[in-house]
Amino acid sequence: MTNKVYLIDVTNKSEDNIPQKIQTLYETTQFNDRIQKNDNIAIKTQFIESHDTTYIKPEYIEPIIESIKEKEASPFLTDTNTLFNGKRSNTDKHLEAANEKGFFDLNIPLIIANNTPADEIEVKISKAVFDKVKVAKEIYDSDAMIVISHITGHTLTGYSGAIKNTGSGCATRNGKIEQHKLAAPFISRIACLACNVCIDLCPEEAITVDSIAHIDYDKCIGCNNCISDCPTDAIKLNKIKSEEYMKAVTEYAYGAIENKKDKTLYINILLNINPDSDCNSYDQNPIVDDIGILASYNPVAIDQASYDLINKQEGNENSMLKNNHDPEKDKFKGLWRNIDSYFQFDYGDEIGLGSKKYNLIKI
Ligand code: SF4
Numbered sequence: 006m007t008n009k010v011y012l013i014d015v016t017n018k019s020e021d022n023i024p025q026k027i028q029t030l031y032e033t034t035q036f037n038d039r040i041q042k043n044d045n046i047a048i049k050t051q052f053i054e055s056h057d058t059t060y061i062k063p064e065y066i067e068p069i070i071e072s073i074k075e076k077e078a079s080p081f082l083t084d085t086n087t088l089f090n091g092k093r094s095n096t097d098k099h100l101e102a103a104n105e106k107g108f109f110d111l112n113i114p115l116i117i118a119n120n121t122p123a124d125e126i127e128v129k130i131s132k133a134v135f136d137k138v139k140v141a142k143e144i145y146d147s148d149a150m151i152v153i154s155h156i157t158g159h160t161l162t163g164y165s166g167a168i169k170n171t172g173s174g175c176a177t178r179n180g181k182i183e184q185h186k187l188a189a190p191f192i193s194r195i196a197c198l199a200c201n202v203c204i205d206l207c208p209e210e211a212i213t214v215d216s217i218a219h220i221d222y223d224k225c226i227g228c229n230n231c232i233s234d235c236p237t238d239a240i241k242l243n244k245i246k247s248e249e250y251m252k253a254v255t256e257y258a259y260g261a262i263e264n265k266k267d268k269t270l271y272i273n274i275l276l277n278i279n280p281d282s283d284c285n286s287y288d289q290n291p292i293v294d295d296i297g298i299l300a301s302y303n304p305v306a307i308d309q310a311s312y313d314l315i316n317k318q319e320g321n322e323n324s325m326l327k328n329n330h331d332p333e334k335d336k337f338k339g340l341w342r343n344i345d346s347y348f349q350f351d352y353g354d355e356i357g358l359g360s361k362k363y364n365l366i367k368i
């Protein structure tokens with residue numbers, strides 16, 4: 006697998022013509038040479054909650070769609086429903102969120118791919134955590150795929166990029182439960198105020214509160230819905246569980262693309278690099294300045310390169326970044342001190358999802 010990672014700078018969003026730059030980047034990857042007339046091309050992106058303004062805009066994707074159409078192939082937009090309660094937890098709400106953000110204006114099919122159990126395919130991978138993974142069938146059955154990811158921090162993985170978007174985003178609901186079960190949080194007895202806030206946040210009624218909150222692990226699906234709104238940060242994820250979750254997601258990424266490894270292109274958007282995922286309901290200040298947009302056929306290399314480029318920057322004092330503001334310091338560790346984000350790149354390299362070594366080519 007090639008370890009080339011292409012980078013196009015975007016230093017000023019208001020002046021730079023981002024769709025034009027994405028077109029240049031896309032043409033540089035020569036993805037159209039890898040696809041055939043009439044191929045079904047999945048464009049895996051995220052349609053995001055209605056409050057968010059830093060999501061991947063439809064106009065960023067438009068030049069890619071036009072180029073694929075010139076090849077007489079058939080692109081479709083796709084994502085899967087989330088486990089947590091939000092605007093994308095069922096298909097009707099998810100389509101509404103996509104419509105609100107203008108994705109229907111792109112005039113290509115938009116498929117929420119994990120609607121029913123029949124939409125699931127089990128892919129044999131024989132790895133340490135999973136023997137088989139449960140992937141959304143319409144994504145798996147596509148002839149080629151473009152995974153477009155907005156790079157942010159993340160409560161469970163520290164850094165979130167191509168591996169997370171592929172591994173979690175192509176999994177069915179059952180697959181997501183399988184992954185998240187490994188990442189069930191725990192309650193800090195010292196920090197819990199018994200305020201009851203978390204009870205209503207739990208979609209599985211797994212939390213009860215007496216003098217402190219308790220989680221019923223037979224019911225908990227590890228969605229981590231309860232973590233972010235706890236007023237005292239009493240609901241936590243430990244390092245081992247985070248690594249188990251990263252392993253699970255990385256194995257799922259491996260399974261999701263195993264039938265089209267050389268026909269999956271990854272595009273990482275390093276603009277508005279928020280401390281937490283776009284799914285969150287609070288306003289976020291980016292942790293570093295905008296960097297640009299990357300593309301590669303190697304999901305591990307593109308994530309390692311994205312992570313390195315972000316860490317080279319000076320941290321934004323007005324963000325959630327608690328430590329590691331200096332250039333070369335790990336910004337994601339400065340956000341989520343219990344999580345070693347690079348574990349997902351190490352593991353992706355180890356299981357053959359891709360290679361951590363990369364050749365960064367500026368265009
Ligand atoms: S939200 Fe936090 S502080 Fe309140 S009961 Fe739940 S764990 Fe305890």
Ligand code: SF4
Binds near residue numbers: 207209211220226229
């Ligand atoms: S207790 Fe478990 S199922 Fe309930 S919100 Fe928290 S992580 Fe999700």
